[in-house]
Amino acid sequence: MQQFYAHSTDNLDKSDWQSLEEHLAGVASLAAEFASVFGAGEWGRNAGLLHDAGKATSQFVKRLEGSPKRVNHSTYGARQAQQSMGKLGLLLSYVIAGHHGGLPDGGAQETQLHFRLKNDKIPADVTLLSMCKNTPEVQLPFKIARDSAGFSLAFFTRMIFSCLTDADFLDTEAFCSPEKSKERLTPSTERTLTQLKNRLDHHLQGLQIQAKATTVNSIRQNILAQCRSAATLPAGFFSLTVPTGGGKTLSSLSFALDHAVAHGLNRIIYAIPFTSIIEQNAEVFQSILGKENVIEHHCNYKEKDKREDHAYDRKRGLASENWDAPVVVTTNVQFFESLFANKSSRCRKLHNIAHSVIILDEAQAIPADYLEPCLAALRELVEHYHCTVVLCTATQPALDDKSSLRMALPNIQEIIHKPHLLYQQLKRTDVSFIGTLTDECLAQRLNSEKQVLCIVSTKPQARAVFKQLSEQDGVFHLSTNMYPNHRRDVLSTVRKRLKAGKMCRVVSTSLVEAGVDLDFPVVYRAMAGLDSIAQAAGRCNREGLLKQLGKVIVFETEKQPSVPWMKRCITRASETLRALPNADPIGLNAMRRYFELLYDIQELDKKEIMTKLNRPLQSELILPFKEIAEQFKFIEDDNTGVIIETEQEAQKLVQQLRYSEHPRSVLRKLQQYTVSVRSLDFHELLKTGALELIDDQFPLLSNPSAYDERVGLCVDIGDVWNPNDLID
Known part of the structure; x- marks a missing residue:
């Protein structure tokens, strides 16, 4: 029997190439481990066994030997899932067919899943390996509601997709980049969270000893005590309604760690709307829990210059790929858009959200245009993926109001016993x-x-x-x-x-x-x-x-x-x-009434995400993964980032960008020196000659006079130049 391979090295004798069987077994084992967290281990195993089953062909061996001819290896496994795993096997067909290019839309048009399953050409000599024959019919690990069946099935499919793509990345990395793979090795989450809880306890004891005997400090201690007491309650939805100055940052962290340890949860995820808060909170958490235990994941993260910080930056980069860290601090955009994404790079982290405590800081900042699908996703996480969600804010939105919200959150438990009294005390x-x-x-x-x-x-x-x-x-x-x-x-x-x-x-x-x-x-x-x-x-x-x-x-x-x-x-x-x-115009009664009025509108699902996912299901299980991913955008992406090189560091990075073969890492660093402009303003700057397009794609402000040191970018004076800037 011919030997088949998954990955190659430079050795022509193939003695150290990774066999296909080894790769399939490795990915199946990891994917099963990841999916077992939410009761779907068999789904993960089957996805891992079949994802590269189409590589068992002489044509793929020739591809690894240097042939330029591409080989469609994903459709074969997708067909096997459809044929051997019963009615729900099609969900795995989406996962396997999309494990490189992204979850496709279902349908009969070209590039859509059902067209590919019927019409894609695959090599005639593909061999179904014996290990791939044992993929029995699968069942969902939980019951789903009839009126939201499409949403639940799509959500579950993304979760399995996450398990497969992360497992595939990790197994491939272990073979192709073993040194990089070793950097990911971390102690068990359970032990780590217990250790982090002990560190926070020690820190809080120190604060209590040093704190002056003031009314405010007494109130903060009471808030903390109520958070710690509530942590033993069953997992579900909680609200933490604390006004500014009540110390909710450390109190919420205390609840999260106590709750995670008490219920055997795996990590803490803070989703925050503004990078300014992320940077502040991450700095506080890192100083208490240790920098290596807190991953800061957002587009404005600035890599550090100090040598001792380089190791953290490397680890942060790796952990940001799949959120394999005890504490993750990220943006609302990153968190929610990933839950509706279809690309492996965005979905890879999703399985690590299961069995987590999710703190939604400034919960009122969820965009109303996407409120219904966001609430539906939170309900899925709590009801089917063993998560706890905490709505943490001084201005609590009425997310449990069933009169105006079709996807109102059920059974939200308020952590603070008498929030109205607390607001009076901290006025x-x-x-x-x-x-x-x-x-x-x-x-x-x-x-x-x-x-x-x-x-x-x-x-x-x-x-x-x-x-x-x-x-x-x-x-x-x-x-x-x-x-x-x-x-x-x-x-x-x-x-x-x-x-x-x-x-x-x-x-x-x-x-x-x-x-x-x-x-x-x-x-x-x-x-x-x-x-x-x-x-x-x-x-x-x-x-x-x-x-x-x-x-x-x-x-x-x-x-x-x-x-x-x-x-x-x-x-x-x-x-x-x-x-x-x-x-009181900013008190709890007025705030509750305000949000009830605000949410009493039709456009809480502007892109009709829920409608598109919850159409009556047929046996074909047609689900619009790609369409949803393209439409679910908190920030409509008609803006373009313009690089401003007024500072020395920005000037150095721009020089690197000009000659870099791999500009992505340089662009990440340049985000600290970038202003986002609307399409209309961007074209105005281009028209006036105020921009240079590096490599025809990276906009640089070439007219320094258009950036005022007091107010920033001034599009209206883009055509006004300082004569000295025109002299080389």
Whole structure:
């Protein structure tokens, strides 16, 4: 019998090539191990055995020997799954057919699964190895509801796809890159989480000994005690409703570790909407739990320059591929988009979400356009994949409101016994509404304050108000027209001036609202949703050091925001305030009413994800994996990143980019020096000659005058050049 191989080396005698049997057995074993976490070990095993079964052909051996002819090796295994595993075998056909190119759409059109199963040509001499013949009929490991059967089957298929692709990557890596594979070796999760719990306990004991006997510290201790007590409750949905200053970061971590250890869960996943909060929380967690135990996964991660940090950066890069770490801190975008993705690179991590504690920090920030599919995914994780989900926020959304949400979360347990009392105890601000202000009047008010933060809804207004302020030291602007490293430097300067009691006036967009550690005595906020106003209030008297309440002043702008969702938030906030004239506008009662009104709309599934997945199921099990992945995007991707090379480090990286054969790693580092611009603005910059396209694909701002050191990128002056910049 001919010997078949999965992977080759440079040795022509094939003595150290990986045999196909070895690879199939290795992948089957790993995939079964991964899938057994949610009761689907046999599914994982079968997927592993069949995924490369089509390589058992002389044509693939010739391919490994150097033949340029490509060999379709995935369709054969997909057909075997369809034919030998019963009605649900088609789900494995999706997984096997897509393990390289991504989960396909079902259907009879070219490139779709059912067309491929019927029409794809495969080598005539493919041999079904004996190990691949033992793939019996499979059954789902749990019951699914009839009205959401399509969604549940698609979700399950992605989970099996994750098990297979991760197992395939890892087994291939162990053969082709053994040194890299060894770097992944980690101790058992159970032992690690127990150790991390002990580290946190030790840290908290130290804080308690050092803490002054103040009212705030007493309240924080009570919140922590309630979190630890609730950790023994059965897994499910929880809410942690704690106002700013209540210490919810460490309290939520304490709940998560205690709960994971008590229930044998595998990891802690923090999903956070803003990278500014991710960086802050990851730094706190790493300082307590050890850097090697906390993986920070987001697009703005900045690799460290210190030699001692290089090992962490390597480990972080590896663990980010599949979230194989005790604690993962990531973005809402990364978390939710991965749950609806179809590519192996995005789905590979999914199986490691099972058996986890998931903390949704700032839970109200889930985009309303995708709220229903997001809630459906959370329900799947809790009901079928043994997860616990914690909704952690100071502005708790009404995600259990069955009157307005078809996918309302069931049986949410509030961790805090009397959250209304807690809000009264930690009240630090007074919110007032003053009507309409022109930009000039607003600037006059800001100029009269020594330390003040003003938050507006749009970048043009932020720039316009900033220009009205007195031109003197201590006046700052913040918006996403500034690249991340620039914003970080400005925030650092602002914090230092606030701490030193120096004059500090800041005009910003909403990027400072959630989780950015600033503490002003006075905050102005343009009218917005009540959750945004509450987040703005969290930047006022944050540490409770003022002798009186901090002042939060809400004003109307002359020109309302044009974005429909912003307008709706403002409308619903106004309706809430009219309905509850005597309520605290950022208190729990007003917030609950606001979210009930906000969610009482049809567009909580703008792309009709639920409709497309829950069509009446036929025996063909036609599921639109690729279509859903392309449509489920929190951020509509019509923006383009423009590199700004004003700093020396950016200039070095740009030089590397010009000559790099593998630009991806350089581009990741350059994200710290990149501004995202709309398609219209990008074409305007191109038209005025302000951009250079490196290798015809990487935009670099070539006109330094178009980037102002105070306000960032100014598209409107892209055609205005400093004469010195035109001289080489």
